[in-house]
Amino acid sequence: MTPSDRGRSLFRFAAPQVFYPLAGRLAPWFAALAAVLTLAGLWLGFFVAPTDATQGEVYRVIFIHVPAAWMSMFIYLIMAFWAAVGLVMNTRLSFIMSQALAPTGAMFCFVALWTGALWGKPTWGAYWVWDARLTSQLLLLFLYLGFIALTRAIEDPRRADRAGAIIALVGAVNVPIIYFSVQWWNTLHQGASVSLTKAPSMATTMLAGMLVMALAAWAYTIAVVLWRVRPMILERERHTEWVGALLDQESTERGGRA
Amino acid sequence: MKPRSKRLMLVGGGVALLVAAIALVLSAFQQNLVFFHTPTEVAEGKAPLGKTFRVGGMVEDGSIRRAGDGLTVSFAITDTAKVIPVSYKGTLPDLFKEGKGAVVQGRLEADGVFHATEVLAKHDENYMPPEAAHAVEQASKAAETLSQ
Numbered sequence: 547m548t549p550s551d552r553g554r555s556l557f558r559f560a561a562p563q564v565f566y567p568l569a570g571r572l573a574p575w576f577a578a579l580a581a582v583l584t585l586a587g588l589w590l591g592f593f594v595a596p597t598d599a600t601q602g603e604v605y606r607v608i609f610i611h612v613p614a615a616w617m618s619m620f621i622y623l624i625m626a627f628w629a630a631v632g633l634v635m636n637t638r639l640s641f642i643m644s645q646a647l648a649p650t651g652a653m654f655c656f657v658a659l660w661t662g663a664l665w666g667k668p669t670w671g672a673y674w675v676w677d678a679r680l681t682s683q684l685l686l687l688f689l690y691l692g693f694i695a696l697t698r699a700i701e702d703p704r705r706a707d708r709a710g711a712i713i714a715l716v717g718a719v720n721v722p723i724i725y726f727s728v729q730w731w732n733t734l735h736q737g738a739s740v741s742l743t744k745a746p747s748m749a750t751t752m753l754a755g756m757l758v759m760a761l762a763a764w765a766y767t768i769a770v771v772l773w774r775v776r777p778m779i780l781e782r783e784r785h786t787e788w789v790g791a792l793l794d795q796e797s798t799e800r801g802g803r804a
Numbered sequence: 805m806k807p808r809s810k811r812l813m814l815v816g817g818g819v820a821l822l823v824a825a826i827a828l829v830l831s832a833f834q835q836n837l838v839f840f841h842t843p844t845e846v847a848e849g850k851a852p853l854g855k856t857f858r859v860g861g862m863v864e865d866g867s868i869r870r871a872g873d874g875l876t877v878s879f880a881i882t883d884t885a886k887v888i889p890v891s892y893k894g895t896l897p898d899l900f901k902e903g904k905g906a907v908v909q910g911r912l913e914a915d916g917v918f919h920a921t922e923v924l925a926k927h928d929e930n931y932m933p934p935e936a937a938h939a940v941e942q943a944s945k946a947a948e949t950l951s952q
Contacts (some may be wrong), residue, residue: 599937600899601927608931630819634812670924671897677839715819719826732840732860734907739929748931
């Protein structure tokens with residue numbers, strides 16, 4: 547196999563008719579993985595991890611807050627990546643992937659803001675402050691909602707794809723701003739406890755619970771997006787032969803069973 | 805040039821321009837994005853003294869004094885270089901303690917005392933069980949005794 551052959555065989559999955567059944571086969575596995583990891587992570591977080599010396603039990607919100615916040619930023623970057631691929635390569639599947647990611651990203655973003663507010667009241671003394679971290683994370687939620695609203699508001703799918711892709715690419719600039727806001731400016735939000743450049747400043751079992759919950763968020767996102775991509779592919783490709791053949795096959799199967 | 809590489813250049817160029825524009829805007833807004841000023845900045849006159857602003861730092865050890873009415877509290881905020889005396893009337897957050905971070909909002913009056921209308925506790929990025937915190941405290945006390 548020459549390198550170009552291998553390249554072509556990977557690109558094979560970019561074809562909607564190849565990706566559709568693959569997504570259907572993979573999704574349940576990721577959903578099962580997400581369920582197992584969530585149970586393990588919550589057990590570690592709420593039963594194994596010790597109480598925090600200064601905050602007491604209220605700190606346990608980090609087992610949901612931090613993975614949700616990480617995921618909300620990461621999903622936006624992947625969304626922007628697919629939008630760029632779609633704009634450059636003109637691939638049909640890329641825009642679908644980008645749009646399938648948005649609702650999950652918005653959900654994680656909301657969860658991060660909401661759990662943060664619930665934690666902020668007892669620890670800081672305020673549900674909300676307009677510091678750089680909180681404000682840029684709120685902007686991320688608006689970017690997600692704007693992306694979803696815009697792509698749904700435009701009738702012509704090709705124009706909707708392009709308009710959405712621009713919001714996704716422009717908004718991606720906000721993600722490093724969120725991440726580095728606690729270093730660049732004086733914020734009420736504390737700095738990162740876990741980063742790639744230094745040793746984590748938290749107890750090992752606390753860190754383990756948080757990382758397992760982060761993996762659970764990944765598995766959940768992959769499962770949900772694969773499931774969301776399938777009907778979107780069918781809708782876009784409804785005039786093609788392979789969808790016609792697939793629907794015929796399903797209706798005869800259903801007819802045979804009835 | 806192939807249409808694909810042309811589009812790649814257009815998208816890439818657009819994103820690069822945008823990043824540059826946002827970097828410029830952010831550097832222009834640098835001052836407004838600051839949530840609080842440090843006591844040193846206040847001493848250097850960098851804080852908006854005529855208006856309401858926020859000061860952040862550590863609550864100085866041994867500085868908390870409660871008045872007879874049980875509500876008025878005075879303490880000092882320090883960044884180890886400069887100290888600002890603060891007076892505040894109201895309830896304090898649970899995590900407000902001497903030697904811990906806090907952000908106060910209010911005005912610096914002519915008497916040199918910062919009259920706060922809101923006090924927020926600032927938590928640091930360290931999470932540890934009480935036993936570990938106790939061990940850290942013991943170790944720092946031991947180090948202090950040795951250095952004396």
